[in-house]
Amino acid sequence: xxxxxxxxxxxxxxxSHLVETLSGLGxxxxxxxxxxxxxxxxxxxxxxxxxxxVVADQAAGVDTLGIVLGGSGNGEQMSANKVAGAxxxxxxxxxxxxxxxxxxxxxxxxVGGRQHTVQEATELILAFLREPFSDxxxxxxxxxxxxxxxxxxxx
Amino acid sequence: xxxxxxPRVHLGNDSASxxxxxxxxxxxxxxxxxxxxxGPTDDGTQDDDLGYAVxxxxxxxxxxxxxxxxxxxxxxxxxxxxxxxxxKVAGIRGALVWNADTAVLARAHYDANIAIVGTWQSTEPEIxxxxxxxxxxxxxxxxxxxxxxxxxxxxxxQNYLRADMATPFRRxx
Numbered sequence: 001x002x003x004x005x006x007x008x009x010x011x012x013x014x015x016s017h018l019v020e021t022l023s024g025l026g027x028x029x030x031x032x033x034x035x036x037x038x039x040x041x042x043x044x045x046x047x048x049x050x051x052x053x054v055v056a057d058q059a060a061g062v063d064t065l066g067i068v069l070g071g072s073g074n075g076e077q078m079s080a081n082k083v084a085g086a087x088x089x090x091x092x093x094x095x096x097x098x099x100x101x102x103x104x105x106x107x108x109x110x111v112g113g114r115q116h117t118v119q120e121a122t123e124l125i126l127a128f129l130r131e132p133f134s135d136x137x138x139x140x141x142x143x144x145x146x147x148x149x150x151x152x153x154x155x
Numbered sequence: 156x157x158x159x160x161x162p163r164v165h166l167g168n169d170s171a172s173x174x175x176x177x178x179x180x181x182x183x184x185x186x187x188x189x190x191x192x193x194g195p196t197d198d199g200t201q202d203d204d205l206g207y208a209v210x211x212x213x214x215x216x217x218x219x220x221x222x223x224x225x226x227x228x229x230x231x232x233x234x235x236x237x238x239x240x241x242x243k244v245a246g247i248r249g250a251l252v253w254n255a256d257t258a259v260l261a262r263a264h265y266d267a268n269i270a271i272v273g274t275w276q277s278t279e280p281e282i283x284x285x286x287x288x289x290x291x292x293x294x295x296x297x298x299x300x301x302x303x304x305x306x307x308x309x310x311x312x313q314n315y316l317r318a319d320m321a322t323p324f325r326r327x328x
Contacts, residue, residue: 040299044306072260074250074267075303081242082310088242089235090251095276099233106235115256142236145204150243155204 001129002057002064004108006032006050008043008076011069011113014121018067021122027129043070047079047088047110054107055085065129066108069121077110084150087143089128092116097124101131103139161186163223164290165214167193167207168230169237172274176230179286188290208237208271212244215268219246227269228286234273241269245311248304253277258285262292264300 003022007015012034022029032050034041047068054066066088068076073090080088088108089100092115100106109128111121133139149155164183168176173195180190193210211227218225227249231237234251241249249269250261253276261267270289272282294300 042299042303042306044303044310048310071264072250072257074252074257074261075265077238078242078248078250078265078267079307079310081239082307087239090238092251092253092257093276096233096235096253096273099275100235103233104235104239106239112257115254142205146236146240146243149209149240155206155209 002028002030002062003129004030004032004050004053004057004064004066005069006046006067006076007069007113008034008046008071009037009039009041010071011076011111012037014111014113014118015069017118018069018122018125022129043068043075044079047076048083051080051083051086051088051108055083058085058107064107067125068108068110069113070110071112071114073110073112073115077108080108080110085147087146091124091128094124094127097128098131101128102134103136105133105139105143160224161188162290163218163225164188164190165193165211165218165225165227166190166230167211167227168195169207169232170195171232172230175274175279175282178279179228179230179283182283183286183290205236205240208240209244212241212247212249212269216244216246219268225268226290228289229269229271230282231271231273232275234271234276238271241271246308248307252285252289255284255288258288259292261289263295266294266300266304 050066057064070076077088077090087106089106090110091097194207208229215227229237238251248267250267251271252258
């Protein structure tokens with residue numbers, strides 16, 4: 001599976017750890033930056049870039065998910081969700097990480113690097129990546145509603 | 156000096172959280188907030204289309220366009236579906252809040268205009284505390300946070316609802 005990962009300065013330590021760990025587990029990791037620490041860098045462009053890559057890959061049939069990291073994770077999920085086709089979920093414990101995949105078929109996970117230890121964050125990201133979508137009819141319908149809403153503005 | 160005007164609060168919840176929502180509404184009204192209730196109004200069919208979440212988002216957006224300060228609160232199960240859906244509305248910054256830190260940062264750093272809380276992962280007293288913290292917090296107004304929010308707004312203006320999302324986003328387009 002391909003993983004698109006992006007962060008800002010607040011999640012750089014976690015991001016480096018994840019790139020190494022996930023690559024070691026056989027994931028094809030694409031790093032959307034930043035490449036060096038800059039306390040003044042801005043999360044939107046990195047996160048939007050990763051979200052666009054996930055949506056484009058999925059549209060092309062590539063098995064892929066995304067990870068966006070920051071201080072609390074909320075600015076990152078907001079930015080990613082502005083991309084049509086992106087479903088970015090803030091995960092903050094194992095349950096929310098799994099539910100985001102199982103119920104919401106989230107294609108990106110957002111995690112706050114200042115809210116968790118590196119080990120905790122890695123565990124919940126792995127739980128996200130490994131959890132399949134349930135494909136339950138009710139959840140398929142809700143997701144289709146979001147997709148319709150973001151393209152037509154109608155529910 | 157007159158007290159600063161409180162923001163309006165738009166409240167929506169899934170059908171499992173009607174009692175909690177009523178409690179939050181009563182609490183906020185007792186503190187002087189003007190609270191608008193966006194459902195659900197029926198037996199749960201709105202849950203399927205996240206209608207209550209989108210209704211809150213659109214109400215907050217309408218207020219924003221009219222330069223009327225308002226905040227939204229959406230109560231869901233895990234909160235994830237609601238958190239995704241509200242952010243699909245232009246001008247909405249919806250934050251999933253789950254501890255005091257994320258409730259404060261949502262306002263202080265991101266100027267979030269909607270808080271989403273989940274009843275499956277937080278107890279009712281915890282949720283009340285999260286909401287109190289969120290509505291009492293304020294945006295720092297610091298230049299770096301304003302700049303980042305402007306970048307999101309710029310992306311929305313240029314790309315939102317476009318079918319072709321292939322154009323890479325870079326700041327200062």
